[in-house]
Amino acid sequence: MNQSIEFVSEGTVTTPVGFQAGATFAGIKTYAKDKLDIGILYSNLPCSSAAVFTTNRIQSPSVVLTRDRVKKGGVRAAVVNSGIANVLVGKQGYDDALEMGDLAAKNLGLPQDEVAVLSTGIIGVEQPMALIRAAVPKIEISESGGNSFARAIMTTDTNPKEAAISYVYDERKVVIGGVVKGSGMIHPNMATMLAFLSTDAPVDADFLQDAISESADFSFNMITIDGDTSTNDTVLLLANGAAGGPTIKKGSKEASLFKEALRELCIVLAKEIVRDGEGASKLFEVTVGGAVNDEDARIGARAIASSSLVKTAVYGSDPNWGRIIAALGRSGSEIDEEKIALYINGVCIMENGLPVPFFKDSVVLLMKGTEISFRVELNLGQGVGTAWGCDLSEGYVTINSAYTT
Amino acid sequence: MNQSIEFVSEGTVTTPVGFQAGATFAGIKTYAKDKLDIGILYSNLPCSSAAVFTTNRIQSPSVVLTRDRVKKGGVRAAVVNSGIANVLVGKQGYDDALEMGDLAAKNLGLPQDEVAVLSTGIIGVEQPMALIRAAVPKIEISESGGNSFARAIMTTDTNPKEAAISYVYDERKVVIGGVVKGSGMIHPNMATMLAFLSTDAPVDADFLQDAISESADFSFNMITIDGDTSTNDTVLLLANGAAGGPTIKKGSKEASLFKEALRELCIVLAKEIVRDGEGASKLFEVTVGGAVNDEDARIGARAIASSSLVKTAVYGSDPNWGRIIAALGRSGSEIDEEKIALYINGVCIMENGLPVPFFKDSVVLLMKGTEISFRVELNLGQGVGTAWGCDLSEGYVTINSAYTT
Numbered sequence: 001m002n003q004s005i006e007f008v009s010e011g012t013v014t015t016p017v018g019f020q021a022g023a024t025f026a027g028i029k030t031y032a033k034d035k036l037d038i039g040i041l042y043s044n045l046p047c048s049s050a051a052v053f054t055t056n057r058i059q060s061p062s063v064v065l066t067r068d069r070v071k072k073g074g075v076r077a078a079v080v081n082s083g084i085a086n087v088l089v090g091k092q093g094y095d096d097a098l099e100m101g102d103l104a105a106k107n108l109g110l111p112q113d114e115v116a117v118l119s120t121g122i123i124g125v126e127q128p129m130a131l132i133r134a135a136v137p138k139i140e141i142s143e144s145g146g147n148s149f150a151r152a153i154m155t156t157d158t159n160p161k162e163a164a165i166s167y168v169y170d171e172r173k174v175v176i177g178g179v180v181k182g183s184g185m186i187h188p189n190m191a192t193m194l195a196f197l198s199t200d201a202p203v204d205a206d207f208l209q210d211a212i213s214e215s216a217d218f219s220f221n222m223i224t225i226d227g228d229t230s231t232n233d234t235v236l237l238l239a240n241g242a243a244g245g246p247t248i249k250k251g252s253k254e255a256s257l258f259k260e261a262l263r264e265l266c267i268v269l270a271k272e273i274v275r276d277g278e279g280a281s282k283l284f285e286v287t288v289g290g291a292v293n294d295e296d297a298r299i300g301a302r303a304i305a306s307s308s309l310v311k312t313a314v315y316g317s318d319p320n321w322g323r324i325i326a327a328l329g330r331s332g333s334e335i336d337e338e339k340i341a342l343y344i345n346g347v348c349i350m351e352n353g354l355p356v357p358f359f360k361d362s363v364v365l366l367m368k369g370t371e372i373s374f375r376v377e378l379n380l381g382q383g384v385g386t387a388w389g390c391d392l393s394e395g396y397v398t399i400n401s402a403y404t405t
Numbered sequence: 406m407n408q409s410i411e412f413v414s415e416g417t418v419t420t421p422v423g424f425q426a427g428a429t430f431a432g433i434k435t436y437a438k439d440k441l442d443i444g445i446l447y448s449n450l451p452c453s454s455a456a457v458f459t460t461n462r463i464q465s466p467s468v469v470l471t472r473d474r475v476k477k478g479g480v481r482a483a484v485v486n487s488g489i490a491n492v493l494v495g496k497q498g499y500d501d502a503l504e505m506g507d508l509a510a511k512n513l514g515l516p517q518d519e520v521a522v523l524s525t526g527i528i529g530v531e532q533p534m535a536l537i538r539a540a541v542p543k544i545e546i547s548e549s550g551g552n553s554f555a556r557a558i559m560t561t562d563t564n565p566k567e568a569a570i571s572y573v574y575d576e577r578k579v580v581i582g583g584v585v586k587g588s589g590m591i592h593p594n595m596a597t598m599l600a601f602l603s604t605d606a607p608v609d610a611d612f613l614q615d616a617i618s619e620s621a622d623f624s625f626n627m628i629t630i631d632g633d634t635s636t637n638d639t640v641l642l643l644a645n646g647a648a649g650g651p652t653i654k655k656g657s658k659e660a661s662l663f664k665e666a667l668r669e670l671c672i673v674l675a676k677e678i679v680r681d682g683e684g685a686s687k688l689f690e691v692t693v694g695g696a697v698n699d700e701d702a703r704i705g706a707r708a709i710a711s712s713s714l715v716k717t718a719v720y721g722s723d724p725n726w727g728r729i730i731a732a733l734g735r736s737g738s739e740i741d742e743e744k745i746a747l748y749i750n751g752v753c754i755m756e757n758g759l760p761v762p763f764f765k766d767s768v769v770l771l772m773k774g775t776e777i778s779f780r781v782e783l784n785l786g787q788g789v790g791t792a793w794g795c796d797l798s799e800g801y802v803t804i805n806s807a808y809t810t
Contacts, residue, residue, distance in 0.1 A: 325493060
């Protein structure tokens with residue numbers, strides 16, 4: 001990491017200059033301990049905006065609306081509810097998304113097109129608009145509202161997930177903040193991952209889109225809880241320029257620094273999601289190195305991190321290298337069996353495609369920790385990729401097989 | 406199914422005329438209740454042969470050897486061991502595969518190239534060749550040896566899986582038999598699926614390859630236990646022509662009848678594998694109809710059958726239609742949300758993309774059975790595809806997280 005980049009203590013989405021947030025209890029997320037279920041994020045300056053959305057062909061009308069608004073440009077606020085995903089409810093879903101956005105726009109005194117609308121929760125249930133109409137006007141935003149906002153987007157998450165990162169460039173300090181919710185699925189179909197990112201850097205909209213797409217590819221797209229993707233997944237990034245300085249665009253001197261900081265922030269937030277995966281007790285990191293290229297390395301790392309057999313082995317603290325190599329083998333990554341090496345928490349388990357006579361008890365002990373690393377060396381080229389996964393426990397099954405409809 | 410096709414009572418791989426099999430206990434599969442662990446299948450007439458192999462890039466040398474021999478043509482026998490997969494053991498693996506094949510060829514009085522060699526079991530352990538050298542000569546084959554052979558290929562399977570099907574064409578009776586082992590994975594990396602199919606039909610080798618590739622695509626490739634694929638998966642089909650009649654080749658009158666019978670047999674055997682999936686208590690069938698084409702339908706059906714969230718819902722008898730539609734949405738199948746209908750065991754749960762107010766208790770009751778069907782109608786075209794899956798239980802996790810290395 002570049003020396004000037006550092007994480008901000010107790011950072012959140014309102015840490016960058018000019019961002020405010022707030023939340024209230026509408027009565028949608030009745031099952032959760034934390035009742036906050038509707039929130040607003042706002043920049044007091046105009047923003048350039050960019051986003052990445054789910055590739056699922058079933059999409060919430062909120063996603064459709066927000067995609068259009070981000071594409072048009074100028075989004076500087078977002079309203080989000082948790083508890084109901086506003087999906088598979090027919091034409092009413094779009095009307096409800098529109099109205100929820102209008103309520104927030106009115107609260108903030110903004111044109112309706114400047115507000116993104118997001119939802120997460122149960123599929124196939126209409127939004128309780130009477131509750132939402134009563135709640136949105138009550139939301140009070142402030143510069144200390146990031147944590148309330150982080151709690152308001154949680155569904156089955158057990159803790160709010162927030163962070164901020166900063167760098168200094170040309171004597172100006174730039175901050176990027178973010179909150180995310182994860183893909184725990186205690187309630188039905190709450191697979192949604194939402195991320196709200198904010199920065200006080202002045203960023204060209206095209207470059208902002210490049211930066212968030214690339215950062216998401218190296219973070220949120222490299223984590224896996226159970227392989228299912230949601231109808232509502234969204235990563236939204238707003239840049240308001242409050243830090244001053246020239247606009248960051250492709251090729252500018254500051255561009256790579258901004259990208260690196262954004263990526264580091266996204267990775268930290270993505271790992272928080274995995275750590276809080278449903279029934280999960282361990283986070284494991286899979287790095288594939290020496291691949292023919294980075295993309296190939298990432299394909300291999302993802303396949304290993306998402307293998308049910310690897311996940312159960314991690315749960316059982318079992319250094320089952322055969323499962324790791326078999327998952328790599330089916331990933332499609334270019335490999336040469338005789339060149340593969342594997343390390344578990346730094347201990348060499350395999351070399352030249354053959355198992356090494358390692359002392360099993362000590363590796364089992366290492367794997368009893370809550371953070372485990374697998375490193376596969378393909379010895380074919382310079383490509384590197386990292387993915388993160390959580391273990392698969394009986395708890396996951398118990399939680400997800402409970403009646404939910 | 407064509408009227409002349411019918412299953413043979415107590416059918417197995419030696420039911421077709423001219424096939425014999427046998428097995429013995431070498432001492433490789435020591436953990437299992439049934440100790441038979443090495444078997445031979447043999448046709449007393451020359452055969453045309455065809456096969457489908459794993460696409461995993463890590464492959465057993467046994468697979469490499471067998472692929473070469475099937476490609477060359479004329480394979481009429483197979484030797485197979487269970488307990489050790491003969492994979493990731495370096496160059497020794499190929500030598501051991503060769504020697505095991507030679508031992509079987511000597512027992513049968515055949516040239517070595519006419520014997521296929523297959524293995525299933527633990528990864529990364531060398532074959533105990535002293536045991537194999539002692540065992541193979543002892544194997545006695547007979548026309549009633551199909552069941553012994555079926556037991557000898559089992560690893561964590563809880564029961565042997567065998568069947569035969571027949572049809573009458575032009576007053577000649579043709580029989581196709583088969584045995585399979587499944588992908589239970591109590592021991593490490595026993596994900597291997599092996600299928601041995603035999604027929605007394607006279608079949609042109611090119612058409613035989615077409616027929617087995619297509620049949621595998623509609624059966625073994627449409628089942629899912631946990632998404633992992635093995636280093637040793639093989640489907641082998643031998644045709645010895647003992648039934649007489651003209652050679653079946655592409656475009657011949659009998660060709661489509663033969664293909665249909667083969668496919669039906671493969672589907673029955675594939676469903677047996679799913680039913681015996683690890684920790685599985687239920688078999689569910691997913692049919693996607695009305696797709697733009699068959700391939701698209703199969704992609705959708707497979708995505709639903711392999712979703713961990715759908716599998717846990719099946720385990721919990723939860724008619725969680727949102728998970729089914731979300732899995733369909735991420736599959737890549739062409740869909741129009743407003744046209745989707747969903748039926749669980751014939752009960753309409755969703756229509757025109759919207760949930761129907763069904764009586765939940767009765768659907769939960771239906772889902773408590775051991776066979777469940779999901780039918781999705783996309784209402785876009787004529788494409789149809791079917792996949793099969795098993796539920797995901799705490800048992801799967803418990804079994805797979807136990808120390809195994």
